[in-house]
Amino acid sequence: MAPMKYVVCVPDGCADEPVAALGGKTPLQAAHTPTLDVLAARGEVGRAAVIPPGMPPGSDVGNMSIFGYDPARFHTGRAPIEAAALGLRLDPDQVAFRCNLVTVGDDGTMVDFAGGHPGTEDAAAVIARLQARLGTDEITFHPGVQYRHIVVAPKAWADAECVPPHDLSDKPVVAPTGPAASKLQAVMDASRDVLAAARADGSPVTANQVWLWGQGPQPQMTPFRDAFGVEAGLVTAVDLVRGLGVLTDMDVVEVEGATGWYDTNYEGKRDAALAGLEAGADLFVVHVEATDEAGHAGDHEEKVRALENWDRRILADLVDGLDALGDWRLLLLPDHATPLELKTHTPDPVPYLLVDSRTDGPGGVYTEEGVADADALPGHQLLPRLLGR
Ligand SMILES: [Zn+2]
Known part of the structure; x- marks a missing residue:
């Protein structure tokens, strides 16, 4: 049968x-x-x-x-599931963050949580640049699709409250809070110069910073x-x-x-x-x-x-x-x-x-x-x- x-x-x-x-x-x-x-x-x-x-x-x-x-x-978060889709395996002492390419206005409003919808290849070039400039032994940038990418960081970095960028559309951005917030904010701030330099070099990606959120360890x-x-x-x-x-x-x-x-x-x-x-x-x-x-x-x-x-x-x-x-x-x-x-x-x-x-x-x-x-x-x-x- x-x-x-x-x-x-x-x-x-x-x-x-x-x-x-x-x-x-x-x-x-x-x-x-x-x-x-x-x-x-x-x-x-x-x-x-x-x-x-x-x-x-x-x-x-x-x-x-x-x-x-x-x-x-x-369920441990959204980013570790997306990281798995990209073939990334996290060590037990690591967490994954969703890393959006976003556009924040001069007045501090979230103009576009999707960073102008960059093409996947153009975005990958920008993510490679972020990795070269901001990647360390601790944190790494991994290209995904369009505006959706992944940052892998030490477990301690997960100890923060991060607002999803699509919940901030046309509103003032809300900085992360909690013990790890300053580390996350430092990466997001530093990304502005890297993306500005990429634009100056002719990158068509209009996003002007990254936004880290959705973090968690790999679900077991x-x-x-x-x-x-x-x-x-x-x-x-x-x-x-x-x-x-x-x-x-x-x-x-x-x-x-x-x-x-x-x-x-x-x-x-x-x-x-x-x-x-x-x-x-x-x-x-x-x-x-x-x-x-x-x-x-x-x-x-x-x-x-x-x-x-x-x-x-x-x-x-x-x-x-x-x-x-x-x-x-x-x-x-x-x-x-x-x-x-x-x-x-x-x-x-x-x-x-x-x-x-x-x-x-x-x-x-x-x-x-x-x-x-x-x-x-x-x-x-x-x-x-x-x-x-
Ligand atoms: Zn659904």
């Missing part, structure tokens, strides 16, 4: 609130999703608290829950196969999610045209999942960012379209492909809500869907309203439930 196959589908930030532009419906209610509707009718729907009480509603926290790891126990996550007894694969275009895959030793598959944007290669992700499962993986995670981006943009049409793309371009043929492989179970849920009207994440519980190809569940409707009366389960308990544990 063919071994059971498991799929985890993550439409990032898809949960929402009723929207006037959609006639008072949520995107999940408004979207035409015939395959999802059939799956919900034969499965089990409910509510999941993917963001534990008191934790920030980030994709790092929410996806850690979805992967079956309790963020209250395993048990490899997925040891924690759950199954081999897992993952496809995503998002560094944070890829980092979780690296830290749990999943097989992280790259798909051409996976962009993290509306135009992502839905079919490519679906086919990567089916190919991975056919090649021997027991479980595969398919993550698509488009729903979250539409939420941040407040674009209800793109959010509905992204859900319809999930249905037509992933789920329809995924179900057929899974049927051809044998028995399967599927879990679908977002890592947090990104309501269109708020344009940012919320920590509210989200709807989940569990389907077993062998047995019909109580059935339901996969919408926010459809699960409104359900008690919220801790998000990290769903992965073991998917596996029948």
Whole structure:
């Protein structure tokens, strides 16, 4: 008998609130999703608290829950997960900081937390310059993507409160506080001269300093196969999610045209999942960012379209492909809500869907309203439930 196959589908930030532009419906209610509707009718729907009480509603926290790891126990910060995505391994006496290239105005306001959206190569040249000028035995600069980079520093440097730069947009910057604040401020101040010199030498990077935040040590996550007894694969275009895959030793598959944007290669992700499962993986995670981006943009049409793309371009043929492989179970849920009207994440519980190809569940409707009366389960308990544990 063919071994059971498991799929985890993550439409990032898809949960929402009723929207006037959609006639008072949520995107999940408004979207035409015939395959999802059939799956919900034969499965089990409910509510999941993917963001534990008191934790920030980030994709790092929410996806850690979805992967079956309790963020209250395993989450140490956002930067160490991104560092893992870049292939960096931290020593126990080290921490990683997110190092944004940012633009701060002469009046001390955070003009652009994304530093004018530099190209990745141009930014890498600037980060190399920062490493040459400011790198020491203690701290090192590591290039990432666009404005998002990493600084590795001694553990003691983590002892500071740092405000995320996107929370300071168009506001006066807030300096770090705490015992290590002066060290961090010194690096951020010194970076201004380095970036000014780079601009003087013709660098197109308009950012005028770095901003350090999101720090933490490498989380000690048990490899997925040891924690759950199954081999897992993952496809995503998002560094944070890829980092979780690296830290749990999943097989992280790259798909051409996976962009993290509306135009992502839905079919490519679906086919990567089916190919991975056919090649021997027991479980595969398919993550698509488009729903979250539409939420941040407040674009209800793109959010509905992204859900319809999930249905037509992933789920329809995924179900057929899974049927051809044998028995399967599927879990679908977002890592947090990104309501269109708020344009940012919320920590509210989200709807989940569990389907077993062998047995019909109580059935339901996969919408926010459809699960409104359900008690919220801790998000990290769903992965073991998917596996029948
Ligand atoms: Zn997210």
